[in-house]
Amino acid sequence: xxxxxxxxxxxxxxxxxxxxxxxxxxxxxxxxxxxxxxxxxxxxxxxxxxxxxxxxxxxxxxxxxxxxxxxxxxxxxxxxxxxxxxxxxxxxxxxxxxxxxxxxxxxxxxxxxxxxxxxxxxxxxxxxxxxxxxxxxxxxxxxxxxxxxxxxxxxxxxxxxxx
Amino acid sequence: xxxxxxxxxxxxxxxxxxxxxxxxxxxxxxxxxxxxxxxxxxxxxxxxxxxxxxxxxxxxxxxxxxxxxxxxxxxxxxxxxxxxxxxxxxxxxxxxxxxxxxxxxxxxxxxxxxxxxxxxxxxxxxxxxxxxxxxxxxxxxxxxxxxxxxxxxxxxxxxxxxxxxxxxxxxxxxxxxxxxxxxxxxxxxxxxxxxxxxxxxxxxxxxxxxxxxxxxxxxxxxxxxxxxxxxxxxxxxxxxxxxxxxxxxxxxxxxxxxxxxxxxxxxxxxxxxxxxxxxxxxxxxxxxxxxxxxxxxxxxxxxxxxxxxxxxxxxxxxxxxxxxxxxxxxxxxxxxxxxxxxxxxxxxxxxxxxxxxxxxxxxxxxxxxxxxxxxxxxxxxxxxxxxxxxxxxxxx
Numbered sequence: 426x427x428x429x430x431x432x433x434x435x436x437x438x439x440x441x442x443x444x445x446x447x448x449x450x451x452x453x454x455x456x457x458x459x460x461x462x463x464x465x466x467x468x469x470x471x472x473x474x475x476x477x478x479x480x481x482x483x484x485x486x487x488x489x490x491x492x493x494x495x496x497x498x499x500x501x502x503x504x505x506x507x508x509x510x511x512x513x514x515x516x517x518x519x520x521x522x523x524x525x526x527x528x529x530x531x532x533x534x535x536x537x538x539x540x541x542x543x544x545x546x547x548x549x550x551x552x553x554x555x556x557x558x559x560x561x562x563x564x565x566x567x568x569x570x571x572x573x574x575x576x577x578x579x580x581x582x583x584x585x586x587x588x
Numbered sequence: 589x590x591x592x593x594x595x596x597x598x599x600x601x602x603x604x605x606x607x608x609x610x611x612x613x614x615x616x617x618x619x620x621x622x623x624x625x626x627x628x629x630x631x632x633x634x635x636x637x638x639x640x641x642x643x644x645x646x647x648x649x650x651x652x653x654x655x656x657x658x659x660x661x662x663x664x665x666x667x668x669x670x671x672x673x674x675x676x677x678x679x680x681x682x683x684x685x686x687x688x689x690x691x692x693x694x695x696x697x698x699x700x701x702x703x704x705x706x707x708x709x710x711x712x713x714x715x716x717x718x719x720x721x722x723x724x725x726x727x728x729x730x731x732x733x734x735x736x737x738x739x740x741x742x743x744x745x746x747x748x749x750x751x752x753x754x755x756x757x758x759x760x761x762x763x764x765x766x767x768x769x770x771x772x773x774x775x776x777x778x779x780x781x782x783x784x785x786x787x788x789x790x791x792x793x794x795x796x797x798x799x800x801x802x803x804x805x806x807x808x809x810x811x812x813x814x815x816x817x818x819x820x821x822x823x824x825x826x827x828x829x830x831x832x833x834x835x836x837x838x839x840x841x842x843x844x845x846x847x848x849x850x851x852x853x854x855x856x857x858x859x860x861x862x863x864x865x866x867x868x869x870x871x872x873x874x875x876x877x878x879x880x881x882x883x884x885x886x887x888x889x890x891x892x893x894x895x896x897x898x899x900x901x902x903x904x905x906x907x908x909x910x911x912x913x914x915x916x917x918x919x920x921x922x923x924x925x926x927x928x929x930x931x932x933x934x935x936x937x938x939x940x941x942x943x944x945x946x947x948x949x950x951x952x953x954x955x956x957x958x959x960x961x962x963x964x965x966x967x968x969x970x971x972x973x974x975x976x977x978x979x980x981x982x983x984x
Contacts, residue, residue, distance in 0.1 A: 436674070462736065462737065477737060
């Protein structure tokens with residue numbers, strides 16, 4: 426691990442500096458204002474900043490994600506591609522619902538709307554991947570996945586009073 | 589009831605509006621040429637004061653009061669820049685640099701004052717004028733030249749912090765000396781003032797967070813009124829106790845921390861800009877421009893010598909911190925600029941009427957170094973590359 430040197434800048438903030446393996450000196454200034462400044466030092470004069478970029482808190486977070494969280498970012502991208510065109514919704518099952526107390530199979534939800542119930546949240550505990558014999562109860566939250574139109578249909582179906 | 593404006597009010601508004609418009613125009617000129625606005629505000633004051641191009645009739649009293657509030661706001665905002673912890677840390681780590689700075693840079697002013705046969709208190713005030721660098725100009729320079737991250741910058745900032753702390757004791761000390769009396773009276777007066785500052789400083793550092801919580805308010809309006817009221821009250825009490833209003837305001841600034849400090853800087857900065865501009869103009873206004881040419885040769889000499897001593901201070905302090913030659917030159921050149929606090933100190937002499945020569949000399953001196961200081965700081969990089977080349981060669 427490279428040495429990280431922290432220096433206080435009275436009235437400005439704090440600067441952290443380290444030397445990369447390739448000889449470049451890099452620093453980050455944390456300004457009292459909340460801004461972060463990324464600085465690169467001059468190779469011929471390692472005391473002197475040769476270039477700097479002032480970052481807003483949002484830009485700093487983005488940069489940190491790009492640098493530190495590469496694998497996370499890749500996975501997020503994957504996920505986004507997979508769910509393009511899909512909608513996810515959390516639907517509380519009301520007490521008056523005709524399907525409260527009936528099984529998922531009895532709703533014929535997938536057949537009628539193309540929507541799947543991928544999980545049920547009951548008393549703050551999730552029941553992942555419920556089967557057709559699993560029961561929906563009033564007070565459950567059903568996690569629905571489908572097209573936006575499908576979800577609208579499913580919502581109407583699962584909250585109506587009669588079968 | 590709204591009455592028709594009296595001629596007096598009309599004149600006041602026209603004069604005040606006129607001078608603010610003039611200051612605004614000069615500020616733009618300064619920005620255009622990349623020089624600080626302080627020297628140009630001084631010139632504006634010179635132009636409308638005694639023996640100036642036009643003389644203000646009714647606005648003078650308002651500007652004088654505004655100038656006093658300007659000093660208080662300058663010092664309050666300066667105090668807000670630092671937390672108590674930063675002050676003590678900087679003092680612990682950079683005390684030797686601070687001491688070298690004090691000895692090297694107060695000496696030219698004191699020596700010149702004594703050579704001119706001035707009262708010792710006037711000489712001490714001139715020492716203060718040459719000692720203190722301009723935090724305002726330097727902070728702006730460091731940001732503009734993108735040197736905030738430079739390794740000599742912590743050294744420069746620490747020197748500025750020690751200067752501000754020294755000033756917190758110097759101002760009440762001078763106030764005590766200027767009251768006069770026999771040696772015992774002065775000793776007691778000065779001792780009391782210094783003890784009061786020390787006590788307030790300790791209280792400010794210890795109870796600052798609590799005070800900050802009490803003062804804090806989500807409404808900018810309430811916050812502004814509380815802060816300004818508190819600063820003026822403390823400054824007034826300090827002045828009544830002969831301990832300098834400015835130092836009272838500085839200590840209030842030190843005491844405030846956390847969210848209150850950040851919010852205070854935002855709501856007070858525009859107010860500071862307005863009243864500080866009036867303060868610089870007022871200092872110029874008190875000086876007869878006819879006296880400037882006579883003061884110029886001495887001012888140039890003093891500026892050259894005290895620029896050299898600041899360069900030496902920066903060089904020595906940066907070297908001590910392990911900085912290479914180009915960085916040492918940058919540190920010294922950055923410190924050369926004198927500005928607002930030199931005028932605060934010279935303003936004391938002018939207000940006391942202690943030495944007629946001091947005002948014009950200080951004005952010419954600050955005009956010179958507020959303009960050439962930043963130019964020197966800017967040119968430090970090419971100078972450093974040429975003369976300060978480190979022996980470290982880049983591998984081919």
